[in-house]
Amino acid sequence: MRILSLFLLLSCLSEGIFAQQSSPKFWWKQNNLRVIQTNLPAYEAATLNPDSLVKDLVDFSANTLIINAGGIMAFYDTKLDFHYKNPWMKNNMLKEVVDKCHQKNIKVIVRFDFSRVHESIFKAHPDWCYISAKNERIINTDMYVVSINAPYVQEKAFKIIEEVIDFFPVDGIFLNMPGYQVNNPYEGKYHGIDQNEYDKKRFAEYSNGKTLPTVEDKADPVFQEYLAFKKSTIEDWSERLHKLVKSKSEQIAICTYLDKHVDIIRHESQTSNLPYWPYSASDNVSNARNSFPNHIISNASIQQISFQSRYNAAEPEEVSIRLYENIANGSGLDMSMMGDMRGYEDERNYPVFKKIYAFHKKHEAYFGNYKSVAKIALIAPGSWPNGDPMQEYRGIQLMLKEAHLPFDIIEDAQLANVADKVKQYQLIILPEITYLKPEAIALLKEISKAGTNIIATNRSLFDSPETLKELFGAKIINKDHDGTGFYLQPNDANILKRFTLQKMLFWKFNLGLYDLSGTDKKLFPILSKGRPGPPEIIGGHDPINYYAMGIKEFPQSKNVILPINIGKLYYLHGYEEHKNILLDAIDYIFPKAKELVQTDAPERIEVILQAYGKNIANKNIGNTDNGLIVHLINLTGFSGNSYFDALPVYGRNFTIKTSFKPSKVYNLATKSPVKYTWKDGFIHFQVAKIGEYEGIVIDK
The missing domain is CATH 2.60.40.1180 (Golgi alpha-mannosidase II)
Known part of the structure; x- marks a missing residue:
């Protein structure tokens, strides 16, 4: 076993370190995936025709299929009594699909979902399943959400995966919905931290006897320890899965949404709430590709509009943008749909898929082997941003995209892990990056001294006053200040060159009040609300002795602090005057940005x-x-x-x-x-x- 582990370790190291110099050892490393995922409802297992499925894959130029295998239910003749068998299943369906795909040189990745078990499994093993602090279960019809630390996930899932690999010569496994479950995403309901006894026991062991928290409170040190516990347990599970799969065959790819112990990181472009985000695929692929440079990225265009509208597809023009953005940023092509391609309820996207998949196949020598030339890095608030940080982040992206300024995206938690890459940028932008690891902060200080410029917006680094002071000369007075009705005044025509015809810029959302006495330049004096009302009485917008921009100059670099919701405001309202604030700042501190x-x-x-x-x-x-x-x-x-x-x-x-x-x-x-x-x-x-x-x- 030690020899095998050493062999696997050396194989992984050689693949990561020497991939730049060698031919791809593993099939996925060619990075030319053209994936079609058939998310089969149970009843379609009875009607799926392997011959027609493979014909459609060939006609659509696909080279990889993702298809159901097990977890929630088995799509094959399982011998395990804890694995619920699809009652519509045809015993030879999955085998025929795998065999016929291989005859056409199509790889098959089988899908597992260990987030839920059938009611019959729940009744036999209720202790395997999620339970909230209010003794609620998370249920979808007759499927019960499981607890990650209970025996089903910790033991039985490995037996299910092993059985499938032993039964079928698959090329990869895809894990859907990995990790801890606190929501019912199909109904949009939050249930809270899992209070299963197995979770309580394992957390107590991890934390030297602490009680599992019941509330997600970031100010609670026990909850912070719980977050570390979740990360540790997920990585432990992923590592054990990796060892199992690779002991069967090194050529079986592991694909999921996580980054540790996987081969293909999957992401998703979905239709979301307004405002729609047309740069979703560029966002996802650039983030993952630059944050995890040793992984292959596959960003799926999700056909459905929502979980409640599974059979209505996204608009063809939107799908086209997603697919082109995928290949332009270094991913292959990937789409996910309900059921197989015959008798589909919304086929409007079929011509789009056929056209772009065929285009990729014809010209694949020009895709998938890229190196960015960007000199700007935008730091993302996680791999799946949400809330205010997401809006701030997307707004800054929008400004850069529209100005045609090339940039890379790097996830905030990965900064220190790609330090050598970060040191090559000439401008780093932090859009509401409220927390960074100590080693990431140390990296920012190092590159700032070496000549990299930094821009930080809104509440970035608010939990590190020393860093704000050292890098930006700023001190927080009030980071959460409603800016509705206030104005900014362009006050330096030598720097703020886009405002020659404006004397006041309106504001709303957050307008932080910071002491910028430690900066070298203070711009955009903040003007008070004045007198709102009818035209006869308005006015009185006077300076309040705070500024919306500070510039701190160093021997080899300049840093800008914008303690304002500039990205969110542009993302939601799109007024160019707010974009121009950022563009003028970039022009001043990094004038060569527009040369590329x-x-x-x-x-x-x-x-x-x-x-x-x-x-x-x-x-x-x-x-x-x-x-x-x-x-x-x-x-x-x-x-x-x-x-x-x-x-x-x-x-x-x-x-x-x-x-x-x-x-x-x-x-x-x-x-x-x-x-x-x-x-x-x-x-x-x-x-x-x-x-x-x-x-x-x-x-x-």
């Missing part, structure tokens, strides 16, 4: 610039010396509430900074040459027409 991409293309043309290497099967990966690709994704059809066909854009000019003199420039889809000039490290060319997507290749 210069264009007269409209703001709704998403520009993604990548260094690329030819991604050819069984050849070296990691070498990105072939040149550059400019991905142009047309979002002009997005209106805020609806998605329409993108409007073609004609005759737009681009100037791209390059470190080499190009040998040729051409359109990826047509291979037709693009006229260009090159001088002093910059290439200039015009794109005759931008349809829904264009790829411009600049070869060395």
Whole structure:
């Protein structure tokens, strides 16, 4: 066993460290996935035809299938008495699917969901299931949510996975809904921290006798310890799963939404609440790819509009944007639907999938082997942001996207883990990043001294007053101050160059009051609400001796503090004056930011610039010396509430900074040459027409 463990460790190390120099050892490392996931309702197991399913996968240019296997219910003839068998199941269905897929060189990843068990299992083992502080269960019809620390997840799940791997020559396993359950997401109801006796016992062991908390209170040190406990137990389970799977075969990929002990990190682009987010796929892929550079990322376009509307698909134009953003940012293609492709209730997206999957297949040598050239990093508040931090973060993304400023996204918790990468950026933006690990804060201080500029917005780093003082010269007086009715006054035309025709900028949402006496420059004096009312009495907007922007200058860098909800305000309302605050700040502290991409293309043309290497099967990966690709994704059809066909854009000019003199420039889809000039490290060319997507290749 020690020899096997050592072998696996060395294999993983060699794969992570030497992947840049070697051919891909594992099939998924080629990073050319074209996934179709069939989330089968139980009754469709009776009607699914393996032959027609495989024909559809081939017709849609898919090379990977995700299909149900077990957990909630078995889609095969299980021999385990604790594994509920799908009553509609045909015994040979899964075997036939796997065999027929393999005949067409299609990989099969089987889906498990260990978040719930059937009522019959619950009645036999109620101690395996979730129970709230109010003695409530989480139930969906006849399925009961389980407790992660109870025997079903800790022991039985491994036996189920082992049985499937032993029965079928699968290429991977996908774990749906891993981790602790506190919500019923299908009904939108929160139930609270699981109070199962197994959870209580294991937490007591972990915390030297502490009582499991019943309330999620971040100010409670016991709850903070509980968060660490959850992370530890999930990683322990994932590590044991990894050992089991890899002992069966190294070539079985582990895919889920977590990052530890997995091979493929999966994310999801879903239709969400207003305002809709057309950059969802770019957001997800850039975040995961830059936060976990040794993993393959697969971002799924979720067909359903919501859990309550499973059979109504997202709009075709939205799906098209998601798929193009996937491949432009370094993911393969991935879609998830209810049931198989025959007799589907909403087939409007089928032409989109067929077209873009075929495009990826034809040109896959140009995808999946990228290195970012961005000099700006935007720090994300987690991998699944929500609430105020999400709105602040998305608003800053929107500003950068519309200004065509290339940037990478890195998850806040991963900063210190990718320190070498972080040190290469010239600007770091913290959009309401309220907490960072000590080692991440130390990294920010180090790179600031070395020449990296930093911008922090709203309540960023409020729990580290010393860091705010050292990096930004700022001290919090009131971080939660309602700014409704207040104004900001542009006061320095040498820095705030976009406000020549404005003397007052309206505000709402948070407007933090900070002592900025430690800064070198104070901008945007805050003006009081004055006298609201009819026109006859308004006025009286006087300075309150606070400022909305502070700049602290160092020998090699400049840092900006914006203790205001600037991102949220732009995300929800979209007034350019608020975007201009950030753009003027960037121009002042990092004027070379706009050199990398210069264009007269409209703001709704998403520009993604990548260094690329030819991604050819069984050849070296990691070498990105072939040149550059400019991905142009047309979002002009997005209106805020609806998605329409993108409007073609004609005759737009681009100037791209390059470190080499190009040998040729051409359109990826047509291979037709693009006229260009090159001088002093910059290439200039015009794109005759931008349809829904264009790829411009600049070869060395």
